[in-house]
Amino acid sequence: MLLQVSEISKNYGAQPILSGITFQILPRERIGLVGVNGAGKSTLLKIIAGEMSYDSGTIYKAKETTIGYLAQTSGLQSERTIEAEMRAVFAHLIDMEQELRALEQRIADQAQSGQDATAYEDMLDKYAKLSDRFREQGGFEMETRIRSVLHGMGFGHFPKETLVSTLSGGQKTRLALARILLQAPDLLMLDEPTNYLDIPTLTWLEDYLRGYSGAVLVVSHDRYFLDAVVQAIVEIERHTAKRYTGNYSRYIDLKAAEYESQMKQYEKQQDEIAKLEDFIQKNIVRASTTKRAQSRRKALDRMDRLDKPMGDLKKAHFSFEIERQTGNDVLDVGSLSIQFPEKKGPLFSNVSFQLKRGEHVALIGPNGIGKSTLLKALVGQQPHQDGTIKWGTNIKLGYYDQEHTALNPSNTVLEELWSAYPGLEEVRIRTVLGNFLFSGEDVLKRVGSLSGGEKARVSLSKLMLAKANVLILDEPTNHLDLFSKEVLEGALLDYDGTLLFISHDRYFLNKMAERIVELTPQGTEHFLGNYDEMIEKKREMDELLQESLSQTAATPKKTVASPESAAPSSYEADKQAKREERSRQRKQEQLEADIARLESEITTLEEQLADPDVFNDYVRIQTIQTDIDTRKTQLQAAYDQWEELLA
Numbered sequence: 001m002l003l004q005v006s007e008i009s010k011n012y013g014a015q016p017i018l019s020g021i022t023f024q025i026l027p028r029e030r031i032g033l034v035g036v037n038g039a040g041k042s043t044l045l046k047i048i049a050g051e052m053s054y055d056s057g058t059i060y061k062a063k064e065t066t067i068g069y070l071a072q073t074s075g076l077q078s079e080r081t082i083e084a085e086m087r088a089v090f091a092h093l094i095d096m097e098q099e100l101r102a103l104e105q106r107i108a109d110q111a112q113s114g115q116d117a118t119a120y121e122d123m124l125d126k127y128a129k130l131s132d133r134f135r136e137q138g139g140f141e142m143e144t145r146i147r148s149v150l151h152g153m154g155f156g157h158f159p160k161e162t163l164v165s166t167l168s169g170g171q172k173t174r175l176a177l178a179r180i181l182l183q184a185p186d187l188l189m190l191d192e193p194t195n196y197l198d199i200p201t202l203t204w205l206e207d208y209l210r211g212y213s214g215a216v217l218v219v220s221h222d223r224y225f226l227d228a229v230v231q232a233i234v235e236i237e238r239h240t241a242k243r244y245t246g247n248y249s250r251y252i253d254l255k256a257a258e259y260e261s262q263m264k265q266y267e268k269q270q271d272e273i274a275k276l277e278d279f280i281q282k283n284i285v286r287a288s289t290t291k292r293a294q295s296r297r298k299a300l301d302r303m304d305r306l307d308k309p310m311g312d313l314k315k316a317h318f319s320f321e322i323e324r325q326t327g328n329d330v331l332d333v334g335s336l337s338i339q340f341p342e343k344k345g346p347l348f349s350n351v352s353f354q355l356k357r358g359e360h361v362a363l364i365g366p367n368g369i370g371k372s373t374l375l376k377a378l379v380g381q382q383p384h385q386d387g388t389i390k391w392g393t394n395i396k397l398g399y400y401d402q403e404h405t406a407l408n409p410s411n412t413v414l415e416e417l418w419s420a421y422p423g424l425e426e427v428r429i430r431t432v433l434g435n436f437l438f439s440g441e442d443v444l445k446r447v448g449s450l451s452g453g454e455k456a457r458v459s460l461s462k463l464m465l466a467k468a469n470v471l472i473l474d475e476p477t478n479h480l481d482l483f484s485k486e487v488l489e490g491a492l493l494d495y496d497g498t499l500l501f502i503s504h505d506r507y508f509l510n511k512m513a514e515r516i517v518e519l520t521p522q523g524t525e526h527f528l529g530n531y532d533e534m535i536e537k538k539r540e541m542d543e544l545l546q547e548s549l550s551q552t553a554a555t556p557k558k559t560v561a562s563p564e565s566a567a568p569s570s571y572e573a574d575k576q577a578k579r580e581e582r583s584r585q586r587k588q589e590q591l592e593a594d595i596a597r598l599e600s601e602i603t604t605l606e607e608q609l610a611d612p613d614v615f616n617d618y619v620r621i622q623t624i625q626t627d628i629d630t631r632k633t634q635l636q637a638a639y640d641q642w643e644e645l646l647a
Contacts, residue, residue: 001024001025001026001062002024002025002026002027002029002061002062002065002186002187002215003024003025003048003059003060003061003062003065003067003187003215004024004025004058004059004060004061005021005022005023005024005044005048005057005059006022006057006058006059006060007020007021007022007056007057007058008020008021008022008044008047008054008056008057008058008059009021009054009055009056009057010040010043010047010052010054010055011055016239017040017043017239018040018043018044018047018054018236018239019239019240020057020240021044021057021236021240021241022241023234023241023243025187025215025217026215027186027214027215028212028213028214028215029215029216029231029232030209030210030212030215030216030218030229030230030231030232031215031216031217031218031230031231031232031233031234032218032219032220032226032229032230032232032233032234032247032248032251033045033217033218033219033233033234033236034219034220034226034233034234034235034236034248034251034482035235035236035237035481036237036481036482036483036484037451037453037454037479037480037481037484039236039237040236040239041191041219041236042071042072042191042219044236045069045071045189045191045217045219046069046071047059048067048069048189048217049067049069049189050067051069061187062186065186065187066185066186066187067185067186067187067189068180068183068184068185068187068188068189069180069189069191070176070177070180070189070190070191070193071191072191072192072195073173074173074176074177075169075172075173075176076164076167076172076173076175076176076179077164077165077172078164078165079163079164079165080163080164081160081161081162081163081164082150082155082158082160082162082163082164082175083146083160083161085164085175085179086146086149086150086178086179086182087142087146089179089182089183090139090142090146090182092137093134093137093138093139093142094142096130096133096134096137096139097134097139099130100127100130100131100134103123103126103127103130104127106123107120107123107124107127110123145182146182149178149181149182149208150178152178152201152204152205152208153174153175153177153178153181153201153204153205154174154197154198154200154201154366154367155171155174155175155178170195170196170367171196173195173196174196174197174201177190177193177205181208184212184213184214185214186214186215187214187215187216187217188209188212188214188215188216188217188218189216189217189218190216190217190218190219190220191218191219192219192220192221193205193218193220194220194222194225194504195478196367197367197504198365198366198367198504199364199366199504199506200366201367202222202225202504202506205225206225206228206229209229210228210229210646216229216230218230221477221480221481221482221485222505222506222507223248223249223482223485223505223507224505224506224507224510226247226248227247227248227249227507228247229247230247230248231245231246231247231643231646232244232245232246233246233247233248233250233251235251235255238310245639246592246595246642248482250592250595253596254596254599257596257599257600257603259309259311261603261607262306262309263309264607265306265607266306266307266308266309268607269303269305269306273300273303273305276296276297276299276300277300279292279293279296280293280296280297280300284297316435316436316437316457316484316487317435317487318432318435318436318460318461318464318487318491319464319491319494319495320398320463320464320467320468320471320491320492320494320495320497321464321467321496322396322467322468322469322495322496322497323396323467323469324394324396324469325357325394325469325496326357326392326393326394326395326469326470326497326498327357327392327393327394328356328357328392329354329356329357329392330354330355330356330357330359330391330392330395330470330498331354331355331378331389331390331391331392331470331498331500332354332388332389332390332392333351333352333353333354333378333387333388333389333390334352334387334388334390335349335350335351335352335386335387335388336348336349336350336351336352336374336377336384336386336387336388336389337349337350337351337384337385337386337387338370338373338374338377338382338383338384338385339385346385347369347370347373348369348370348373348374348519348521348523349386349523350387350522350523350524351374351387351519351523351524352387352523352524353517353524353526355470355498355500356498357498358496358497358498359498359499359514359515360492360498360499360501360512360513360514360515361499361500361501361513361514361515361516361517362501362502362503362509362512362513362515362516362517362531363375363500363501363502363516363517363519364502364503364504364509364516364517364518364519364531365518365519365520369519369520369521370519371474371502371519372402372474372502374519375399375472375474375500375502377389378472378500379397379399379472394469395469395470396466396467396468396469396470397468397470397472398463398466398468398470398471398472399471399472399473399474400459400460400463400471400472400473400474400476401459401474402474402475402476402478402502404455404456404458404459406459406462407447407455407458407459408447409446409447409448410446410447410448411446411447412443412444412445412446412447413433413438413442413443413444413445413447413450413458414426414429414430414433414443414444416447416458416462417429417432417433417458417461417462417465420462420465421462421465424465430443432461432464432465433461435461436457436458436460436461437457438454438457438458438461451479452478452479453479453480453481453484455479456476456478456479456480456484457480457484460476460488464491468497469496469497469498470497470498470499470500471492471495471497471498471499471500471501472500472501473499473500473501473502473503474501474502475502475503475504476488476501476503477503477505477508485505485507485508489508489511489512492512493511493512499512506531506532509530509531510530510531510532511530512530513529513530513531514528514529514530515527515528515529516529516530516531516534518534584645587641587645588642588645588646591638591641591642591645592642594634594638595635595638595639595642598631598634598635598638599635601631602628602631602632602635605624605627605628605631606628608624609621609624609625609628
């Protein structure tokens, strides 16, 4: 065991935040920490990291366990260069390396002088021992690790002399993440690490964390990331914690099955209680049946009554309506380019695409390519140098800005909506805000004091009231918790208008996108389907390219091939590796289905044991118990195989 959290509680005044939180982290375990915004996830990470006090409970960690913690707002502040900041992580190795270089010089001088053979041997011995320590602590891989992590986090093209102080806020956050990855603590705690990461960087981070030698505890609202990385979920709900084995999708299935099972048991007991109470009421006054009624009353008094299972917490609920339909041709963008005066070349050029009525189209591309700038140009907030933007007929635009610049920080939440829609009555405004979880005194909060998630909900509430038939959304899922994302997805799936959106949330892209436009330095590439379908199409294109190159490079030989030349090509090896990966994924999906089936069967059998009709049937009890034991053995075997596949 690496770390044990036991009965941790934390209050803010009289308001409980965490109550009796208990779970443990094993070496190399990867755990996702989930819950609605405000549940206490970040608070718990700060408590474990020693940055916040707690009211009761204990935290035990193994001796010499190192913990690394990256908060949501951990932008790196430094006057050093990017390279110097990363090398500072390895200060002890750099000192050791300098000592090795100094020893090498002394050894060379001693060898040249030919004097004091004993001192020479001592220096050689010291050098050998120091060199071994340097190698064991990763000294020879230091530069490679720095280059690899910087490249993976999107800094590969930055000049070495780039000062950290010149970076943007998002870049500083990414660099802070790069530094903590290089530190490689025994327990890596990350709070929303996927913010400010584009899709290529997200993919690299997932691969890195899956191969990480330590344990990982991560807070994230990125469902695709959680599915790819974690092996267990700890959910914080109503101030308490519960652990589920598996990734995020598995957790959702388990939680739903758990609620259904608990509700069945509760309803079954309620039926039994109703029957007992009815029998007692009808028979308690009759002399012939009063003893039986009294016996039933005692049984009722002794009964351990189940609480009604609590469902999901209250969620926002809303929909996007339109006042009128657009024409069939909604938007035509032709050879568009944008250039900023301070930049040498264009931000992007030769961007062309069309939108038809009712389409849901995603715009993707690496950070800095100009996606948000393109959306601003489409809605008239950014001038363009070349090309055309032609909107169709009957267009009513609704624009969601991820920076929420249209919100007035000095307004209250109520005033913010009222100023945008002065013709609406206060009761209507309050009803809309209530749908977005702003109730009572919440509507009197100043916009400037709101969290990122709360500002997002205010912006969405204004967008809902606009009744726009074309929605232009820039990162709409940023700052939303997992449950609010699901509500937004449902509203957009039911939307009758046209949708163009930017997102790095691959789960959202899979659910919402019917077509993808990828912004590149050369212009645009177009893909039918969602994100996974785009990735598969790119993979097929790469395989065809590799096959073409392989065939072009191949030259026929009449002589018998040597063992080396007869060996499979790297292309064939890649194909084999891809087949094996697809096979692994199919096995994983089958195991997850088996696990769900076995757990459902075990729950059903255990419910049968609780049936009063079974109590006196010893043979039936034995049969059911044997079935339970068999399935539990099968379940453990399935879990073992599932964990081996994920390792």
